[in-house]
Amino acid sequence: xxxxxIFVFGAIAGSFLNVVIHRLPKGESLVKPASHCPHCHQxxxxxxxIPLLSFVFLRGRCAFCHAPVSVRYFFVEFxxxxxxxxxxxxxxxxxxFFLIVLLAYVLIAVSFIDLDVLLIPDRILLLFVIFFLVYNxxxxxRSWRFVMSGALITGITLYALALxxxxxxxxxxxxxxxxxxxxxxxxxxxxxxxxxxxxxxxxMVLVFAAIMRLGSFRFQxxxxxxxxxxxxxxxxFIFFGDSIANVYLNLF
Numbered sequence: 137x138x139x140x141x142i143f144v145f146g147a148i149a150g151s152f153l154n155v156v157i158h159r160l161p162k163g164e165s166l167v168k169p170a171s172h173c174p175h176c177h178q179x180x181x182x183x184x185x186i187p188l189l190s191f192v193f194l195r196g197r198c199a200f201c202h203a204p205v206s207v208r209y210f211f212v213e214f215x216x217x218x219x220x221x222x223x224x225x226x227x228x229x230x231x232x233f234f235l236i237v238l239l240a241y242v243l244i245a246v247s248f249i250d251l252d253v254l255l256i257p258d259r260i261l262l263l264f265v266i267f268f269l270v271y272n273x274x275x276x277x278r279s280w281r282f283v284m285s286g287a288l289i290t291g292i293t294l295y296a297l298a299l300x301x302x303x304x305x306x307x308x309x310x311x312x313x314x315x316x317x318x319x320x321x322x323x324x325x326x327x328x329x330x331x332x333x334x335x336x337x338x339x340m341v342l343v344f345a346a347i348m349r350l351g352s353f354r355f356q357x358x359x360x361x362x363x364x365x366x367x368x369x370x371x372x373f374i375f376f377g378d379s380i381a382n383v384y385l386n387l388f
Contacts, residue, residue, distance in 0.1 A: 150216030152166075156260075161255065184199050223237050236324070242260055243368075247363055249363075261316050293327075293331060310362070314362050317366055325377065
């Protein structure tokens, strides 16, 4: 029973993340107006805005103008629900659960925003950092040495790498948004896991870019967004970091 509640909660959170993903890059309010069709702008009734179910029952189309609704809305709600449920299975209702889930929601939001506009908003990361610092003061989920080293070592290392790539390539090879994202993640998972997650994400994006090039596929402005790969690798290290770190150690 409790697992069903957790899954539903995650889906509802995913519904809000869809609002953030759609509106934040445009500078729109996250509260007003109420949820509406992006095509005909007709406000949705409550039963047309039920996470996961409404998309299925309406067959991925607006109830009013019948314009297609992106499957992304369903996917964000579903992955948010799964991540929330899995986090609960790992941590229960301990303070770490809420922290991990919030970081996961941040990673989901910035991934899809980066896919849309090639930008990782500072506002999301700043709000997360502020929340984390206050939360950690209250619950002491992480030691402050772990927290500060996680953010500073990750941030300084990746910022130096960004400067080096700019010097060598004569263009930005690593965006500062990516550096800030991994620094924020370092607060929670520490500098070792955050740097390993960065390395893993870099390998993933290189492989993906090579596959896309073979298929003659091009992203906006010819750039492959790094944020989704960093977010995915960070989520992997959140849940399976110890096992993956052992694999890396055995390789080297």
